[in-house]
Amino acid sequence: MAVVEQAKAKRIYEGSRIPSPIPTILRVDPRLHEDGDILQVNFGPNHPSTHGVLRLIVDLNGEQVVGLEAVVGYLHTGFEKNMEQKTWWKAITYPARIDYLSFQYNELAFVLAIEKLLEVQPPEKATWMRMLLCELNRIHSHLIWLGTGALEIGAISMLWYCFRERDAVLDLFELVTGTRMHTRYFQTGGLAEDIPPGFFTECRKFVDYFPRRIDEYEAILDRQQIWLERTRGLGLLSAEDAIALGQTGPVLRASGVDWDLRKSEPYLAYDQVDFNVPVYYEGDVYDRYRVHMDEMRESTRIVQQCLDGMPEGPWIVDDRKIVLPPRHELHTSMESLIHHFKLVTEGYRVPAGEVYVAVESARGELGCYLVSDGGPKPWRVKFRAPSFVALEATATCMSDALVADLIAIVGSLDTVMGEVDR
Amino acid sequence: MAEVGRRKRLADYGLHSERLLMKRKPPGNFESELGELEDKLMLSTVEKAVAWAQGHSIWPDTFGLACCAMEMIAIVSPRYDVARFGAEVFRSSPRQADLLIVSGRVAHKMAKPLRQIYDQMLEPKWVIAMGACASSGGMFGNYAILQGVDKIVAVDVHVPGCPPRPEALLEGIVRLQEKILAGVPPAYDIREVAS
Amino acid sequence: MSYESVPGYRFETESHGETTIVVETDRLGDAALHFRDELGFNFLADVAATDYLGWNERPVAGYWGSGDGRDINKPGSWGLARKPEPKHARFSVSYHLLRLASGASEAPRVRLQIWCEDGDPVPSVVSVWPTADWHEREAWDMVGIRIEGHPNLVRILMEEDWVGHPLRKDYPLGGEPVRFSSEE
Numbered sequence: 001m002a003v004v005e006q007a008k009a010k011r012i013y014e015g016s017r018i019p020s021p022i023p024t025i026l027r028v029d030p031r032l033h034e035d036g037d038i039l040q041v042n043f044g045p046n047h048p049s050t051h052g053v054l055r056l057i058v059d060l061n062g063e064q065v066v067g068l069e070a071v072v073g074y075l076h077t078g079f080e081k082n083m084e085q086k087t088w089w090k091a092i093t094y095p096a097r098i099d100y101l102s103f104q105y106n107e108l109a110f111v112l113a114i115e116k117l118l119e120v121q122p123p124e125k126a127t128w129m130r131m132l133l134c135e136l137n138r139i140h141s142h143l144i145w146l147g148t149g150a151l152e153i154g155a156i157s158m159l160w161y162c163f164r165e166r167d168a169v170l171d172l173f174e175l176v177t178g179t180r181m182h183t184r185y186f187q188t189g190g191l192a193e194d195i196p197p198g199f200f201t202e203c204r205k206f207v208d209y210f211p212r213r214i215d216e217y218e219a220i221l222d223r224q225q226i227w228l229e230r231t232r233g234l235g236l237l238s239a240e241d242a243i244a245l246g247q248t249g250p251v252l253r254a255s256g257v258d259w260d261l262r263k264s265e266p267y268l269a270y271d272q273v274d275f276n277v278p279v280y281y282e283g284d285v286y287d288r289y290r291v292h293m294d295e296m297r298e299s300t301r302i303v304q305q306c307l308d309g310m311p312e313g314p315w316i317v318d319d320r321k322i323v324l325p326p327r328h329e330l331h332t333s334m335e336s337l338i339h340h341f342k343l344v345t346e347g348y349r350v351p352a353g354e355v356y357v358a359v360e361s362a363r364g365e366l367g368c369y370l371v372s373d374g375g376p377k378p379w380r381v382k383f384r385a386p387s388f389v390a391l392e393a394t395a396t397c398m399s400d401a402l403v404a405d406l407i408a409i410v411g412s413l414d415t416v417m418g419e420v421d422r
Numbered sequence: 423m424a425e426v427g428r429r430k431r432l433a434d435y436g437l438h439s440e441r442l443l444m445k446r447k448p449p450g451n452f453e454s455e456l457g458e459l460e461d462k463l464m465l466s467t468v469e470k471a472v473a474w475a476q477g478h479s480i481w482p483d484t485f486g487l488a489c490c491a492m493e494m495i496a497i498v499s500p501r502y503d504v505a506r507f508g509a510e511v512f513r514s515s516p517r518q519a520d521l522l523i524v525s526g527r528v529a530h531k532m533a534k535p536l537r538q539i540y541d542q543m544l545e546p547k548w549v550i551a552m553g554a555c556a557s558s559g560g561m562f563g564n565y566a567i568l569q570g571v572d573k574i575v576a577v578d579v580h581v582p583g584c585p586p587r588p589e590a591l592l593e594g595i596v597r598l599q600e601k602i603l604a605g606v607p608p609a610y611d612i613r614e615v616a617s
Numbered sequence: 618m619s620y621e622s623v624p625g626y627r628f629e630t631e632s633h634g635e636t637t638i639v640v641e642t643d644r645l646g647d648a649a650l651h652f653r654d655e656l657g658f659n660f661l662a663d664v665a666a667t668d669y670l671g672w673n674e675r676p677v678a679g680y681w682g683s684g685d686g687r688d689i690n691k692p693g694s695w696g697l698a699r700k701p702e703p704k705h706a707r708f709s710v711s712y713h714l715l716r717l718a719s720g721a722s723e724a725p726r727v728r729l730q731i732w733c734e735d736g737d738p739v740p741s742v743v744s745v746w747p748t749a750d751w752h753e754r755e756a757w758d759m760v761g762i763r764i765e766g767h768p769n770l771v772r773i774l775m776e777e778d779w780v781g782h783p784l785r786k787d788y789p790l791g792g793e794p795v796r797f798s799s800e801e
Contacts (some may be wrong), residue, residue: 077527181489502763
């Protein structure tokens with residue numbers, strides 16, 4: 001892992017570049033209206049390069065971007081309202097579709113929040129397996145980011161390489177959970193089912209060959225002159241601006257702030273595995289690319305350590321008030337039958353209270369704010385989506401950008417519109 | 423109707439979709455319906471040639487909305503390779519595309535751009551509603567999601583799944599191909615949807 | 618840590634390891650500045666608006682276990698209907714704050730909360746944490762919290778001319794009626 005020493009990196013820019021009075025809208029300088037020829041262009045919701053349904057209203061002075069406004073809401077799904085109507089068990093199906101690239105992170109945030117309210121601790125095996133699957137999700141998300149991001153900048157062949165690996169990761173998910181995407185494998189108290197035999201061998205094979213693939217990608221892109229020209233020095237975001245704008249994840253780490261929730265607020269078993277957090281100091285698109293690549297390597301290391309250190313034991317907690325009893329017990333034990341009946345018909349209750357749980361997803365801090373009234377359904381679920389906040393930084397990053405850079409910068413912020421609009 | 427020499431039907435050329443994996447399966451509903459349609463429509467040789475050309479070169483439009491879009495991009499990947507079915511490139515401009523694969527949940531705010539894109543496509547055009555959300559609103563029966571994209575555009579093929587596997591989407595594309603080859607008109611000719 | 622020096626301090630609660638500080642709604646601007654400058658909470662993670670209409674109307678039946686934890690020796694309200702504690706007003710807006718420092722090995726978090734009724738103006742914190750821009754727009758759009766002093770308070774997730782605030786409890790779920798469904 002290469003970390004540029006802070007002394008060597010030059011200062012990105014002086015002062016703050018956050019537009020004012022509205023932090024998220026870059027307004028055209030009034031003087032330009034007289035001198036220049038301002039053209040307002042709509043990068044509509046259906047655009048091949050905006051990573052989903054994002055609408056950007058851009059003012060151009062020739063090739064230069066002088067005004068920018070992002071319009072979101074084209075994928076608003078009403079997750080939060082829907083989840084309020086479902087029981088706790090059924091509501092776990094919904095979060096996976098919020099951030100549809102790293103789907104199990106949303107489930108993780110929601111399930112960890114429920115477990116925090118219930119004050120129940122899942123068994124070790126479940127914790128380590130959740131960690132393993134979440135790191136595979138991070139790899140999956142970064143692969144898609146790299147494939148589509150490189151496609152937009154022009155390195156079209158990266159799409160095929162990255163999707164080849166992505167299919168390998170999805171094969172692993174299918175082996176464990178039965179479906180490629182939107183697995184709904186995490187359950188309150190642990191995992192939904194035991195880990196099938198044969199998974200660990202396949203996972204090891206993946207982990208063995210994947211670092212060489214990352215080497216291949218870096219060999220293609222790292223010192224490629226066109227890639228460097230199109231990513232170096234663009235989309236600058238200083239550390240102070242990034243913190244003021246609420247950025248987290250790779251965007252923040254590429255701006256020089258060493259902040260990762262896995263290290264500063266360890267959840268699951270991250271304090272028992274050894275990994276580095278890549279931090280770069282230039283704050284441009286190239287550094288965000290480097291952070292993504294290094295994170296893929298670190299995730300592979302974490303998965304390796306999870307495979308080596310996977311404990312034995314139950315996969316879900318034994319508390320029959322929230323977890324279905326094993327089927328064979330239903331024939332012999334009356335209490336198990338009653339518990340099964342109550343859980344399936346009414347569902348479990350979660351004590352009244354409010355809680356906020358944050359995990360470090362592939363995009364940054366994914367938070368779940370949960371309010372329960374003690375009943376079978378959530379009262380309020382709010383997801384703090386990192387992409388929502390990342391899009392707030394588009395106006396700041398866009399100073400001195402050309403039209404072609406616009407696509408690269410928006411791509412580097414790694415936004416998923418499902419998260420932004422929820 | 424008199425039979426003037428028995429013409430070869432699609433089934434004789436080997437209908438792909440249902441026989442691929444299950445060799446001994448008898449003809450399913452889709453095959454028999456398509457066979458009846460073929461007889462009724464009685465395409466001329468020129469029309470058949472045109473249908474062959476259209477069916478084997480359907481170029482989709484990049485209309486990825488949500489999770490299904492990920493599986494739609496996956497069919498371009500080397501493992502599932504939609505190019506071998508003729509959908510060689512995904513065109514970004516709707517004016518150059520034949521097929522609109524609505525992949526993902528359609529919010530009411532997005533319904534207007536969706537209809538605009540559909541209107542900008544030139545006839546003949548086909549629509550595949552990919553996934554549960556595009557077909558019927560999916561798991562989101564609420565104020566924000568359009569309950570089925572066939573309320574605003576005419577859909578030819580619905581592909582179930584949440585999200586459908588890339589193979590399922592390929593099956594949908596292949597069935598669409600077979601419909602075109604059989605001479606079935608595109609959905610906007612059959613169904614009056616906001617036309 | 619004592620938060621009593623926060624301007625507009627009303628009270629604080631602590632549960633599940635999280636501290637919630639409730640301040641007066643009209644002193645929110647001063648409280649926010651105090652948190653950022655004096656106490657060092659330079660990062661606003663989230664602004665969550667909640668509607669508590671109907672919170673204490675019907676008792677919630679059959680909660681297994683007690684509110685303090687899962688102790689089999691404390692029967693609590695086993696099988697009995699019990700109402701949750703009533704809330705202070707209809708709406709609450711929670712600002713989740715974090716003290717972010719590069720290289721730090723701990724993440725102190727705090728929740729700054731205000732309570733208001735329908736139509737009460739809530740001061741904007743955009744000048745304190747610029748990231749609140751879109752979060753407050755979402756609070757206005759979804760729950761109808763009128764943010765005062767926001768530079769650009771327009772709807773963000775719904776269409777600009779939408780009527781109603783979807784995440785309020787008196788707003789219907791919508792969608793098409795489906796037979797055999799238990800939702801509205």
